[in-house]
Amino acid sequence: MKRLTLSIVVLLLCTVVLAACSSSNDKSEPSGTPSAGASATSAPSESAPAAKSAKLKIGLPGAYDVTSKEIIDGFIAKFPNIKVELQDAPWGDFTSKIATQIAGGTSPDVWLQENAVILGYGKRGVAEDLAPYIQRDLQDGNYIDTLFAAKTPEGNVWGVPHGTNPIALAYNKKVFDDAGIPYPTDDWTYDDLIETSKKLTKKDDKGNVQIYGFVGSISITQGWFPWIKQAGGQALDETKTKSMFSDPKTVAGLQSLVNGINDGYFTNGDFLTANGGDVQSFAEGKAAMYFLQYGNQVSINGNFPDTNWDVVKIPKGAEGKRYVPTVTNAWLISSKASQDSKDAAWEFLKYYLSDEAQAIVAKSGSTLPVNKTALQVLDGDTSKPLNKKAFTDGIAEAGVTLDENATWNEWRIVVQQVVNEIVDGNMTVEEGVKEIDAKVQPILDGKS
Secondary structure (H helix, E strand, O other): OHHHHHHHHHHHHHHHHHHHHHHHHHHOOOOOOOOOOOOOOOOHHHOOOOOOOEEEEEEEEOHHHOOOHHHHHHHHHHOOOEEEEEEEEOHHHHHHHHHHHHHHOOOOOEEEEEHHHHHHHHHOOOEOOOHHHHHHHOOHHHEOHHHHOOEOOOOOEOOEEEEEEEEEEEEEHHHHHHHOOOOOOOOOEHHHHHHHHHHHOEEOOOOOEEEEEEOOOOOHHHHHHHHHHHOOOOOEOOOOOOEOOOOHHHHHHHHHHHHHHHOOOEOOHHHHHHOOOHHHHHHOOOEEEEEEEHHHHHHHHHHOOOOOEEEEOOOEOOOOOOOEEEEEEEEEEEOOOOHHHHHHHHHHHHHHOOHHHHHHHHHHOOOEOOEHHHHHHHHHOOOOOOOOHHHHHHHHHHEEOOOOOOOHHHHHHHHHHHHHHHHOOOOOHHHHHHHHHHHHHHHHOOOO
């Protein structure tokens, strides 16, 4: 009995010693550095305020036009130990300013920019890799997949989203009712969209088009990108290192958009310019359908409150698959910030992704939250469009980015210039895609 008692005492002493060793090892890790392999245990909304005092410089492009003041104020109130300094400027000015600040080593500790820009920052070593932070503190299941819009094929995550802006097919009910044509459904294909556009296009006695069937936008998000995706094409290959514009499916998709414009059942650029642009042409009933980005609802509801409209998911493509292009702006943490400021910045991002802050994002209507709990706020929202699930279910079913990579800004501009030339009739689609490939591939190869 005595031997058994002695063994138990020795075992207890060993346990205490091992626990002390473990505690000592934990304290040796840098503050705020996530432990590789640590498991997520709680949603960010449950996070306790950081005990350590810190200073945090937050960059706000567009000031509170993009980021809600309520969220910033909420963070400051919740974390009084973190002294916040705001650096805001109009979006264009901020973009120029931040490049100078990065070069001079004076950038904010955390700031917001386009997701594709952030991918470039990550490649250049400007952005902190947030993958270990996410692994430690967040549960993937609490967020839609867009949480990882800034993830690279290598597994780095250079930023986390402010929100996400997918597209859906908006339709003007009055135009459909006047024509006696049934509304679109989630089962539509692009062929249905084209054929119905032809039926809805209305001309006067002189042959001038009064109402077009569809807004023929030639921008990337609401124009040529969804059209090439629906045909099974793509801008870049899966590795985002090879231009795919000459692929026959990509050509077919782009040709469908160009046909609609040239044949007169999709709006052309001159018509849109004369009638106030995409949103106004649709809202005033001069175009029956539109690939509308979620955030544009704010403009329609504010400026055209009497327009009777709703949305369905964008149509299924030629092979029965649906693609829902989505755009995100994202927050990044400067890799050059001090560790204390990185810790404070991560607390800010966790708060931004919390149920509380993301509910504010949802109520703004300017973007969809990426937090699934906050998405439920939309269930009781009676503002137009009523069928908001066309956006939320659409992105859950088939959300895709715009083939973003570290050189996205450069190659996108080249593509857009050539698409403009094609639509203006200065070259054929076949000629245009060859020129695009010839110009885009050197950018992807880092040779331009």
